Every structure is written in structure tokens, then in C-alpha cells.
Amino acid sequence: MPPTFLEKGARDQYQALLEKYDTWLFDCDGVLWNGDRPVDGAKEVLEMLRRKNKLIVFVTNNATKSRKNYKKKFDKLGIDAAVDEIFGSAYAAAVYISSVMKLPKDKKVYVIGMSGIEEELREEGIAFIGGTDPADNTLEPFSLADFTLDPSVAVVLCGLDTSINYTKLSKGFQYLTRNEGCVFLATNEDSTYPDSSGLLPGAGSVSAPLRFALGRDPLSTGKPSKTMLDCVRAKHDFDPTRTIMVGDRLNTDILFGQEGGVSTLLVLTGITKLAEVTGPNASDIVPEYVSESVGDLAVAEG
Numbered sequence: 001m002p003p004t005f006l007e008k009g010a011r012d013q014y015q016a017l018l019e020k021y022d023t024w025l026f027d028c029d030g031v032l033w034n035g036d037r038p039v040d041g042a043k044e045v046l047e048m049l050r051r052k053n054k055l056i057v058f059v060t061n062n063a064t065k066s067r068k069n070y071k072k073k074f075d076k077l078g079i080d081a082a083v084d085e086i087f088g089s090a091y092a093a094a095v096y097i098s099s100v101m102k103l104p105k106d107k108k109v110y111v112i113g114m115s116g117i118e119e120e121l122r123e124e125g126i127a128f129i130g131g132t133d134p135a136d137n138t139l140e141p142f143s144l145a146d147f148t149l150d151p152s153v154a155v156v157l158c159g160l161d162t163s164i165n166y167t168k169l170s171k172g173f174q175y176l177t178r179n180e181g182c183v184f185l186a187t188n189e190d191s192t193y194p195d196s197s198g199l200l201p202g203a204g205s206v207s208a209p210l211r212f213a214l215g216r217d218p219l220s221t222g223k224p225s226k227t228m229l230d231c232v233r234a235k236h237d238f239d240p241t242r243t244i245m246v247g248d249r250l251n252t253d254i255l256f257g258q259e260g261g262v263s264t265l266l267v268l269t270g271i272t273k274l275a276e277v278t279g280p281n282a283s284d285i286v287p288e289y290v291s292e293s294v295g296d297l298a299v300a301e302g
């Protein structure tokens with residue numbers, strides 16, 4: 001079934017969406033902003049949804065920030081958001097390790113990633129090494145002869161790491177090949193990251209060298225995995241039949257919505273371009289609705 005293309009300015013189309021859905025799940029990068037540049041009208045539409053007493057939840061695969069630090073980004077952009085409305089892939093990974101894996105207290109995680117992952121692991125009481133540790137953030141050649149394996153590392157968790165290097169990949173590889181049963185987790189596997197000035201390699205491109213060296217894929221707890229939705233459901237009650245996921249990437253946001261049994265609205269302000277949803281090269285992941293931008297929803301309140 002082809003998507004319904006919402007026409008810019010078509011008030012009745014957007015009003016119908018507003019009446020149909022009580023819960024609005026929003027992706028962040030590519031929908032509300034690109035890097036630090038807000039998407040036109042996004043803030044005003046979120047304010048409108050709040051005036052209409054809609055439940056708003058933010059679901060982001062960006063693991064560079066913890067929920068608390070994401071709140072600071074929302075505040076800086078003047079967007080009203082409570083910490084318990086924000087679900088990041090670092091949080092989902094930490095919850096998965098503590099509540100699903102039930103990692104024993106004498107075990108720890110080797111982190112390839114940034115402070116967002118460290119803060120969420122700390123919040124969940126999970127021990128970790130690596131991450132922003134200066135010893136790992138070095139351009140010195142990695143010496144395997146001088147490396148001491150920590151036998152208590154039972155998980156290697158990989159997320160977007162803008163300081164990725166050979167030392168981190170080598171240590172992750174050692175743990176995943178030499179510590180028996182060591183679990184390979186990824187916060188998410190987005191191939192690219194929509195910066196305000198264009199595209200950059202994403203979290204999936206950070207874990208790709210390990211995938212290639214190991215010959216196996218990580219378990220990803222970010223979108224489209226249902227782990228993220230399980231985290232949302234643990235905090236917020238909502239009716240899936242009256243819930244819509246607004247995203248910019250087909251193989252994460254839209255697939256996440258479809259697998260979670262909620263409606264999906266693709267916006268074209270981030271990763272996905274129109275040619276991927278229409279014509280001969282269209283993806284087989286088909287959103288229910290397509291709109292140019294989340295800002296177009298503002299017409300519904302006119």
C-alpha cells in the first residue's frame with residue numbers, strides 16, 4: 001500500500017492526523033533538528049500538541065548523550081521536554097544490560113562510545129571501562145603485548161563515538177574473542193548521522209570494523225529493536241492504535257513503528273529522500289504517511 005502524501009497546507013489532512021492520534025513518538029536527529037540546527041516549525045508543533053493534551057515521547061538512537069544531557073539540548077533549543085519523556089539508545093542499552101541480561105555485579109562493560117553511554121550505565125549501577133578514559137582515547141599505536149585483559153568484561157557495548165580509534169577497536173576485539181561468552185551489543189546501527197552541515201558516518205559505521213573483524217553482528221538495542229519501545233512502555237501507557245511514530249529514517253524509525261504496531265509518519269528533513277518512497281527505487285519499508293517536515297503539522301491548528 002503506497003503512503004499517504006500529506007500536502008503542505010492541507011489543513012483537513014493534518015487535522016485528521018491530530019484527531020486520530022493521542023500519542024506522538026518523535027525521533028530527534030533529522031526530525032526536530034539536524035545537529036544543532038532546529039527544523040523550522042518543529043518547536044511550535046510540539047507546543048501545539050501539548051496544548052491539545054497529546055502524549056509526547058522522544059525516541060532517539062543518538063547515544064552520545066544521556067537522557068539528562070539530552071534535556072539540556074531541548075532546553076537550549078527552547079523545546080519543552082521532561083527527562084522521562086526522553087528515551088535514548090544509551091538508556092535502552094543500559095536497561096537491557098541491567099534488566100534483561102541481569103549482568104552480575106562482578107562483571108563489567110567495555111564501552112566504545114561517549115559520555116552518554118557512561119552516564120546511563122552509571123545510573124543503572126553497571127560497572128564499565130573504556131569510553132572516555134584517556135588511556136583509550138589515544139592515537140598511540142596499540143600494543144597487544146602490553147595489554148592486560150580484564151577477565152570481568154562480559155559485554156562490549158558500541159555506540160556513536162566521534163573519537164573512535166584503533167586502540168578501542170583492538171580492545172573490543174580482544175574482549176569479544178578471548179573472554180568466553182562476552183556479548184557484543186550496539187546501542188544502534190544507523191549507517192549515517194545527519195549533522196547540520198551534511199551527513200557523517202553513524203554509530204553503525206563505528207561498529208562496522210568490529211563486525212567485519214569478528215564475522216558476526218552485534219545485538220542492537222536501538223530502533224528498530226523493540227527494546228526501545230519496551231523502555232517507553234515501562235514508563236508510559238499508550239494505545240498503539242492511537243499512536244504515531246514520526247521519523248526520518250526508514251530502516252530505524254519507520255521499521256521501529258511498524259514492528260511496534262503503531263502508525264508511522266516519515267518526514268523528509270533528515271536522512272530519507274522522496275525518491276526512496278516513490279518510483280522505481282522505492283524502499284520496501286513503506287511509511288503510512290509522508291510529510292515534507294514536522295513543521296507542516298502547524299496548519300492543523302489554524
Ligand SMILES: O=C(O)[C@H](O)[C@H](O)COP(=O)(O)O
Pocket residue numbers: 027028029030059060061062063160188190191192193194201202203204
Ligand atoms: O549514528 C547515529 O547514532 C544516528 O545517526 C543518530 O544518532 C540518530 O539519532 P535519531 O535520528 O534516532 O535521533
